[in-house]
Amino acid sequence: xxxxxxxxxxxxxxxxxxxxxxxxxxxxxxxxxxxxxxxxxxxxxxxxxxxxxxxxxxxxxxxxxxxxxxxxxxxxxxxxxxxxxxxxxxxxxxxxxxxxxxxxxxxxxxxxxxxxxxxxxxxxxxxxxxxxxxxxxxxxxxxxxxxxxxxxxxxxxxxxxxxxxxxxxxxxxxxxxxxxxxxxxxxxxxxxxxxxxxxxxxxxxxxxxxxxxxxxxxxxxxxxxxxxxxxxxxxxxxxxxxxxxxxxxxxxxxxxxxx
Ligand code: ADP
Numbered sequence: 001x002x003x004x005x006x007x008x009x010x011x012x013x014x015x016x017x018x019x020x021x022x023x024x025x026x027x028x029x030x031x032x033x034x035x036x037x038x039x040x041x042x043x044x045x046x047x048x049x050x051x052x053x054x055x056x057x058x059x060x061x062x063x064x065x066x067x068x069x070x071x072x073x074x075x076x077x078x079x080x081x082x083x084x085x086x087x088x089x090x091x092x093x094x095x096x097x098x099x100x101x102x103x104x105x106x107x108x109x110x111x112x113x114x115x116x117x118x119x120x121x122x123x124x125x126x127x128x129x130x131x132x133x134x135x136x137x138x139x140x141x142x143x144x145x146x147x148x149x150x151x152x153x154x155x156x157x158x159x160x161x162x163x164x165x166x167x168x169x170x171x172x173x174x175x176x177x178x179x180x181x182x183x184x185x186x187x188x189x190x191x192x193x194x195x196x197x198x199x200x201x202x203x204x205x206x207x208x209x210x211x212x213x214x215x216x217x218x219x220x221x222x223x224x225x226x227x228x229x230x231x232x233x234x235x236x237x238x239x240x241x242x243x244x245x246x247x248x249x250x251x252x253x254x255x256x257x258x259x
Contacts, residue, residue: 049081091220143255156185164189186247192240
C-alpha cells in the first residue's frame with residue numbers, strides 16, 4: 001500500500017517543479033488491521049459469558065429462583081462465566097503489556113518461580129492425580145524481567161495440567177546452555193497434531209473449543225507465552241505427538257537486553 005503527497009514548487013514564471021513523495025504504508029495498515037481484528041475478537045469472546053450471565057440472571061428473576069435445584073445450578077453457571085470473563089480481561093491486559101519496556105531486569109532464580117506456578121495450580125494437580133517431576137539446579141538463574149518470565153512459566157504449566165491425562169506426568173526441566181537457559185515443560189496428555197502445532201500460538205486459536213472452555217481457557221495463553229518469549233529475546237519450540245503428549249521448550253538468553 002502506498003500513500004502519496006504532491007508538492008509543487010515554482011522555480012520561475014514558466015517553470016514548475018513537482019515533487020511526489022511516496023510512503024510505503026503496508027506495515028502501518030497491517031498493524032491497524034491486526035488491532036481492529038483483535039478488538040473484534042475480544043468483543044466476540046466477551047459476549048458469550050456476558051450473554052450467559054444476563055440470561056441466567058433473567059431466568060432466575062422470572063421465577064426460576066423458587067426452584068432450589070435450578071437456583072443452585074444457575075448460580076454456579078453465573079459464577080463460572082464470571083470467572084471466565086475475569087480471565088479474559090486478565091489475558092487481554094497481559095497481551096497489551098507484552099510490549100512494555102524490559103526495564104526491570106533483575107537476577108531471577110528459576111526454582112522458586114516454578115514452585116509458585118505449581119502451588120497456584122495445586123488443587124487441579126491433586127484432583128487429576130498427576131505426577132510432578134521437577135529437575136532444576138537450585139542456582140539456575142538469569143538476568144531478566146521476573147513478571148514476564150513468571151507468566152510464561154505459569155501459562156505453560158497450567159496447560160500441561162489441563163491438557164494432561166488423569167494420572168499423567170508433568171515434567172519441568174531446566175538446564176544451563178551456552179548463552180542462557182533452556183526450560184522444558186512436558187506433559188503426557190492429549191498432544192497436538194502436526195498441522196495444528198503452528199496455529200496454537202495464534203491469538204484465540206483453540207484445537208478443541210469445548211475442552212479449552214471447560215479448563216477455563218481463553219485461547220490467549222500460548223499467544224501470551226510466545227509474545228513474551230520474543231520480548232525477552234528468546235525462542236520457543238514445540239514437540240508433540242497426538243495422544244502421547246507435548247514438550248514446550250523455551251530458550252532464553254542469560255541477560256535480556258533492556259529496550
Ligand atoms: P487455552 O486457553 O485454550 O488453553 P492456549 O493459547 O493456552 O489457550 O492454547 C491454545 C490451544 O492449544 C488450546 O486450546 C489447546 O487446544 C492447545 N494446547 C495448549 N497447550 C497444550 C498442551 N500442553 N497439550 C495439548 N494441547 C495444548
